[in-house]
């Protein structure tokens with residue numbers, strides 16, 4: 001899909017296509033549509049990220065809370081969004097054994113209790129061994145930077161999703 005195609009999309013089509021660039025936050029795509037025309041992928045991405053950066057802390061935490069747990073029950077049930085299901089499955093989280101799932105559930109719960117939002121990590125840059133290791137590491141870090149770190153992961157996920165969409169044939173979306 002080229003930039004011209006993106007710029008020609010009406011509001012409904014744009015939100016249908018880009019609504020899950022940020023997991024379960026179609027409002028961001030709805031706002032970004034008003035910023036067209038976009039010069040290229042980088043420009044489009046810049047608008048998504050600028051929207052996130054401009055939110056108050058409560059909005060940024062809201063974005064994090066829209067993310068499903070890594071290796072949570074939705075992954076096992078297959079009820080995640082298509083993107084999330086692919087990312088988590090690709091990282092091998094679906095094939096974790098019962099012990100691995102339990103350990104991650106415990107770490108996810110500790111993280112949520114400590115920071116007040118769920119642990120978010122770009123699964124496509126990770127795997128089932130690295131996810132619990134990273135979670136355990138962050139639990140020992142000072143909390144001041146954690147919101148910024150987590151939003152960095154949201155942006156990595158968004159970048160990869162945007163790149164996939166722009167590579168895709170619009171007829172197959």
Ligand SMILES: NC(=O)N[C@H]1NC(=O)NC1=O
Nearest residue numbers: 070084087120121122123
């Ligand atoms: N919690 C969390 O990080 N969820 C996600 N990460 C990712 O790459 N896909 C997700 O659903």
